[in-house]
Amino acid sequence: MIFLKRQLPLAITFVMGVAFALQYYIPHPVSEEAITKVSDWMKIISGFALVLGIASVFHVHAVKIRRQAPGWGYSGVLFAAIAITMAVGFWSGGESKADGAQTAFGWLYDYTMVPLQGTMFSILAFFIASAAYRAFRARSPEASVLLVSAVVVMMGRVPLGQFLVPWTWNVTQWLLNVLNSAVRRAILIGVSMGSVGLSLKIILGKERSYLGGGKDQ
Amino acid sequence: MIFAPLVFFLLLIGGPAFAGPPASPDGFRVFDTPNDAGKSLSLVWKASPSDSKDRTVQVWAAEFPPAVFKKVAEFPSNTRYVRIGDFPWWAQPAGKGDHYVKLPSSQAFPIEDGKPYTVKLLTHEGTQDVWSEAAEGVSAPNYFNLAQVNNLVFVLAFTGVLLGSIAAARRNPHIYLRRIAGLDAVEEAIGRSTEMGRPILYLTGSGGMSDVSTIAATVILGQVAKKVAHYETTLKVPHRDPIVMAVCQEIVKEAYVEAGRPDAFKEDTNFFITDDQFSYTAAVDGIMLREKPAANFFMGSYFAESLLLTETGAGTGAIQIAGTDSDHQLPFFVTTCDYTLIGEELYAASAYLSREPVLVGTLRGQDFSKAFIMGVMVIGTALATAGVMLQTDAFNYFLDLFRDFK
């Protein structure tokens, strides 16, 4: 039993890890096929896992409704939205277009999901401004440097800035092409060290908390 | 020095005039393209001093035994040389300066594995055509990409360094680690939430369980949960991926058990919202506004939602600690959170919080490897510069080791 609960998962991780690390070095079509296949498998597994997610959503909101917790009415709205979308979706056969015409499902996507997505995304414009107001204070030399480079780039990016302070355009290009690439490169190298290190530990069974705690002896 | 371009110029315009009739390409060979998935042939022949842009080379191919030849490619004869950087020195398909043409399967001329093909070259200049000898080749898929062997060696060496430093850390667990402010603040954030009687919000990012940064985020969650278990504080972990949710459920439960507080664990700590980026964000923003968590943790990988989350959190006055390897979102975390674990620090966090030898040893191993890479970059730049100054490719034996070949 201990074998099944502990050793078997570790063995599976090891085999999968080594196999798909080596897959990279094998140009043979069979290896290409293997990774495509397993990627499809991952989609199927997440498909099943969605049941878990939905169960969680139902649990959270059903409890709210049952207890009549504050705002329980919104939980009802949520259920209604799920039910309607699913009904429309299955009725339209999951297609957003049929014979060149928009289906009800397509309509729902175009007039709810797309604008809502766009709206949430566009709120960033407001937040980027308020974040700038709060954060860009010359509290320390580091903060001042951050502030100056942000302002220069903001100037260099728009016609008004290029018009008022023409040199900002060139400085912007230089900051982005040279300094920014240097930093991103260093961060990427550091991050890869960390992520390869963690991946190796997982494959070698040195890190197993994803199996629910259980430390290295 | 002034004469050099002049001579070059003379050669350029005078070349074809002196060169006489085109000669058939020397040393023409056809073989299976090495290190590939098959369905492709490689052609190699020697460069000739009379190659010029006015002399073209046509590639004609046919199935073996040859019946009808088909023209599959045409280019000026002074192109398609093997150049430095195209192939590593340990996997050269042809000598330096030779002509090299890869003939992939195409709609016009499909190439199948295991079938012999005959190829010949037609050199054409002005009105004159010269055929080369025909050569045969068979394409096949390969089982190992020799050009990437440096990548494999790097991985193996890194594994060795890692295991070595873990072993060393087991023997001597007292390794100096510099302070990371964001991690010192974890305890403070949890304490403050307890004092204020408000929940702690922990996000694991946008990745699935096969993303390494998500795994790092779940490992840190375990340690945060262990600390939380000691206090009477609510932990809330809203999820975008049901599998990550299930894993976190196990991790948090285990953390409470290890902290000796299995009774304090609540099943609804981890819950799923939706897998859609912005509706998830809207819902988490809603949680922040309504439940006013006193501490927000953002770990793992993030996209545009980062600022939508952190700026809302900043508005509610929560202590915010972020840790991400998404370099494109770092500017926003740095400006809106109280503490940010930058890039690699996300992976180091669990070592700091737990002080386990395995984890601390890993950090040591990573440091060694980083030092090595820094050395390679400095020495490499020096050698590359020396190579230009001394007009030699000898240093490529070193530089090629750290190039990425496909």
Add this chain to the structure above:
Amino acid sequence: MPEQLIPTSVVLGAWVATGLTLFIYSFLYKDNPLFKLGEHLYVGVSIGYSVVLVWYTVFFRLLWEPLKKGIAEHPAALGTYEPVIPALLGMLILTQFFPKVSWLSRIAFAFIVGFGSGVAIPRTVSSYILKQIEDTVMPLATMGADGLSMGLDLASPQSGINTIILLIGVVSVLFYFFFSVEHTGPGMVTARTGIYFLMIAFGAAFGYTVMSRMSLLIGRFRDLITFAGAEYGYATPVLLLVTVLSLAAWELATRRKAGGE
């Protein structure tokens, strides 16, 4: 071409989209019932959408159809039943519902995590380590027609001077990330340089992103302006008025309630 009459479904869509947009924007004022309504609708629709999509693209296209086709064509071949493996693994995850056997889900977790870790290693080494080293290691000088020269042109990213700056940046930022080395003496100077590089880059990236974020807002506002037209039944102004009035009413009501208590 005569002015086309806009179909009813589009006009209706414009009203729905405009209403939802304004509900979400109302969150910029403060948390309120309209935002809650918009938020819950959004989450609900997105869940419903995922379910439908997963049903058709995963269960139907990846699982059911290949199995059906395979069984019809090669019922004896082992490869036919290959989609059963992920289905089984998926079922193992569902054992989470039954605490007694929930440990079975670990097998699926191990499969996913193992795959992810394995796939990541060589690819990360290739594109984030070797490729980055390759791009950093550049000769500082070039051999031109007039002999050896070192490019001092800051505007060209490949010039010698920029190669040096890049190298200094990469090395100092990498040094900043050292965990087991004390940042004192020359180490402190290097680490400080690294911090300055980091801050300049973050500032630049922040400033650079402002434009694309504003583009999104401009796009959204442009839609709202379009929907304000007569052909859409003045959706935007009407709904804006409704939103503002309901917010005011709600604000009054909560204040009165707070005053009454």
Add this chain to the structure above:
Amino acid sequence: MKAFSRRMIAIDRRIIFLLIALAVLLPLLNPFGLPIKVSPEVKAVYDYMDALPERSVFLLSFDFDPSSKPELEPQAVALLRHAFRKNLRVIAMTHWITGTGLADNVVAQVAAETGKARGKDYVFLGWAPGGYALIISMGQDLYKAFPSDYSKTPTLGMPVLEGVRNLRDVNYMVSLAAGGAGIEMWYVFGKDKYRFEMAGGATGVIAPGLYPFLRSGQINGLIGGLQGAAEYETLIGRKGMAVAGMDAQSATHFVIIVLVVLCNVFYFALRGDKGKQA
């Protein structure tokens, strides 16, 4: 000053939100038309198009979906206006199925405002699967790749396609891409083989990555983001959405910069006072 600074530094975020909303809205409703500096890469597209004789064939590929609409739609509109004004024959298509409806609307709208007729002056072929394979197939036989257009009219015999057999008969081609694959794909599988001149239009995020293609002449021009669209609008002398959008961009950037400067002024005012107290 101190009390004021303290109040201003902790200013209600909603005031900032309001300022940003106004900075976007006002220029959109009433563009003030700041001068736009035209870059050579946009001018190159304009010049090439402007030099084409009447009834030349212009192929416009919409390789994006609604999420990139704010940046690429203005580019499409400006290019189409120019093409129709020059009486070019326009063939439009898309590689992104999710962008089909959007592309159809844009083409129909611009055609309607310039009085051009579907089938005679322009055609919208719609979407077909295949990606690069579609380009190859268009290179061999356009009518096999698209037997009928988006409105199900057979393409063979359409007046707009007279004398057009395949991509070799296209005089100029522009791919408006939200992903690197769009322009690169058109170059590798289209222009490289079938020898038509082409340019690219791209979102602000991916445009910098396409400069190598421009330098090597693989594309003869590049329109980048909303700024590029505004430049093109300036060139054709019809200021539209993009110019207004750029005004809004300038205004919002300006608002943010002023806010940052003010916040530092207040910050230093406060700090100065603190210094005196100490």
